[in-house]
Amino acid sequence: MSDTLMKALAFDNQVRVFVITATDTIEEARRRHDTWHTATAALGRTLVATALLSANLKGEDTLSVEVKGNGPIGSIHADGSPNGYIRGFVGNPHLALELNEAGKLDVSGAVGLPGTLSVRKHIHGGEPFSGQVALISGELGEDFTYYMAVSEQTPSAIGLSVLINPDESVKAAGGFMIQMLPDATEETIVAVENQLASLGRFSDLIDLGLTPEELLSKLVGEDNYKILAQNDIQFNCHCSHEYYGEQLTRIQAEDLTAMIEEDHGAEIICHYCNEKYHYSEEELVAILASKA
Ligand SMILES: [Zn+2]
Structure with a gap:
């Protein structure tokens, strides 16, 4: 089954719910970046959160997340878009801390306090939006919850979960975001809190391999929701040989000449997906000529 983001309303349209299953997506991120378990968990939680935050974007809007603490992982970057494509990377992928x-x-040991969580939204044809909060825990679920409350004034509960197999592959990954809509009654808020308190650990539910709708049912109660939409989630970078070729045209002529004469070619590695692109001497000569 492919990874899915499900959007729903619950409690008589007073509560908005987003649920994600992302096991294959986070495994793809792990495989591409060769992350070790603590780095996989930190990157995976950030990618799941980025997909949740991107769920309300439209059309060609995109969103970028940066988590920057003072821990050994360095900074964590992730991008999301409303079509469910997410990508990201961490400063230090080879991080395997003790439990x-x-x-x-x-994860909080990897991220390290103090630090910041920043979100930038690029709204197509509109003003960009950016918000930043201080990290409060470094475990990331609480930090993204805090970000939503402070920066977007949307009271939310966010859960992020990544489980790793002994062989370092991703066993299960997913998450949820529950938001109170403006007309939510006090009674509903208490009911949601009680539901979440009785949920147990979300990672255990993810571990059971529940479908998004089964997770939704656990989160808000059976027959207490209305599914609005669902779409696929995948690790997908929009880079290409052509894209980085275009970037090379912006390099100074003397640097291009050095690549041609000394290296007889160039290799570019995409930060976001770790894909390698090779440019031959002939291609670099053509790029240099196009600058003249
Ligand atoms: Zn890429």
């Missing part, structure tokens, strides 16, 4: 006191992957 924390709770026996969990030590």
Whole structure:
């Protein structure tokens, strides 16, 4: 089954819910960047959050997330778009910290406080939006919840989960975002809180391999929701040989000449997806000529 983002309303349209299953997507990120378990968890949680935040974008809008703490992972970058394409990378992919006191992957140790969580939205044909908050935990679920409350004034509950197999592959990944709509009653808010409190650990539900609708049902209660839409989620970078060839035209002529004469070609590695692109000496000569 492919990864899915499901959008729904619950509690008589007073609550908006987004649920994501992202096991294949996060495994693809791990495979591309060769991340080790703590880095996989931190990157995976950030990618799931980015997909959740991107769910409300439209058309050609895009969104970028940066998590920057002072821990050993360095900074974490992720991009999302409303078609479900997400991509991202971390400063240090080869990070395998010991489990924390709770026996969990030590994401907050990897991220490190103090730090910031920044979100930039590029609205097609409109003003860009950006918001930034201080990291409050480094575990990322709480940090994205705090971001939504402070920067977007939308009270939300966000859960992010990535489980890793002993062989480092991704066992399961997913997440949810629950938002109170403006007309949510006090009774509904309490009901949602009770529902979440009785949920147990979301990672256990992800581990069971539940479908998005089964997760939705666990989150807000059976027959208490209306599914609005769903779309596929995948790790997808829009880079290409042509794209980076275009970037090469912006390099100074003397640097291009050095690549031609000394290296007889160039290799570019895309930060976001780790794809390698090779440019031959002949291609570089043509690029240099096009600058003249
Ligand atoms: Zn790429």
